[in-house]
Amino acid sequence: MATYLVTGGNRGIGAATVKAIRALNPDARILIASRTAPELSHNVEWIEADLATQVGLSAVKEHLPDCDGLINNAGIMIGKGAFDITEQERDMTRAINQIAVVELSLALIKAAAGKPVRIVNNSSIAAHLGHPDIWYGMTKAAVLNFTKSVAKSFGPQGVVCNCVAAGPVETDMLNKIPDGRQQALKSAAILGRFAKPSDVADVMAWLAIDSPDYVNGVCIDINNGTYMR
Numbered sequence: 001m002a003t004y005l006v007t008g009g010n011r012g013i014g015a016a017t018v019k020a021i022r023a024l025n026p027d028a029r030i031l032i033a034s035r036t037a038p039e040l041s042h043n044v045e046w047i048e049a050d051l052a053t054q055v056g057l058s059a060v061k062e063h064l065p066d067c068d069g070l071i072n073n074a075g076i077m078i079g080k081g082a083f084d085i086t087e088q089e090r091d092m093t094r095a096i097n098q099i100a101v102v103e104l105s106l107a108l109i110k111a112a113a114g115k116p117v118r119i120v121n122n123s124s125i126a127a128h129l130g131h132p133d134i135w136y137g138m139t140k141a142a143v144l145n146f147t148k149s150v151a152k153s154f155g156p157q158g159v160v161c162n163c164v165a166a167g168p169v170e171t172d173m174l175n176k177i178p179d180g181r182q183q184a185l186k187s188a189a190i191l192g193r194f195a196k197p198s199d200v201a202d203v204m205a206w207l208a209i210d211s212p213d214y215v216n217g218v219c220i221d222i223n224n225g226t227y228m229r
């Protein structure tokens with residue numbers, strides 16, 4: 001039975017990813033790592049973990065030897081400008097968005113010891129365009145770069161590592177974006193709407209389970225034409 005671990009799988013894009021994995025693989029065991037409890041269903045287990053702490057990371061790492069796929073989805077955006085963000089908020093953003101992604105991925109790769117495993121990282125369009133919350137943008141760019149490094153360094157031993165970079169998605173995180181900016185971002189999309197969590201989740205689940213092995217080290221943009229490159 002394949003096992004997938006989704007960080008932040010309790011709500012937002014992560015919860016939609018759990019559903020999308022279930023749709024692609026009805027028998028999969030799915031582990032959710034988050035601070036607040038998810039809704040549990042058949043073959044879904046919760047690892048209570050604050051990914052900003054070493055204790056939380058250790059709790060998740062214990063389960064990685066069982067895993068075939070790791071979906072690094074959890075993330076935070078403080079949503080303050082460069083001069084307003086506190087040191088604590090900066091450190092928290094880096095810990096969850098960047099350090100946890102690297103630590104968990106490397107722990108999975110080490111535990112896999114040559115067994116094929118997949119890693120899917122949730123970056124952001126902010127990685128390409130920058131962001132008013134500069135630490136958010138920088139951590140998301142780091143995740144994109146890390147994705148490429150992992151694919152290059154560990155691809156030969158069976159690691160497939162890709163990421164997605166979405167524009168605004170209808171989750172709690174969207175509330176951090178002021179209304180005026182939300183309208184501007186929405187009207188730039190071809191469909192004139194934000195992404196639904198499933199628009200991103202379906203791609204992440206595909207990358208975790210079904211995409212060809214040859215797709216490695218890529219970033220799939222999910223922004224409905226707001227940034228074509």
Ligand SMILES: NC(=O)c1ccc[n+]([C@@H]2O[C@H](COP(=O)([O-])OP(=O)(O)OC[C@H]3O[C@@H](n4cnc5c(N)ncnc54)[C@H](OP(=O)(O)O)[C@@H]3O)[C@@H](O)[C@H]2O)c1
Nearest residue numbers: 008012013034035036050051074075124168169171172173
């Ligand atoms: N929404 C967007 O517009 C958008 C666009 C591009 C990329 N993304 C990325 O998508 C990912 C998911 O975001 P979302 O939109 O679904 O946001 P969300 O609804 O706010 O969910 C954030 C998730 O991260 C988890 N998380 C936050 N801090 C954590 C911590 N210290 N330890 C463990 N888990 C923690 C949360 O779990 P708890 O409930 O336990 O806090 C929650 O499951 C993020 O990486 C985000 O950067 C979002």
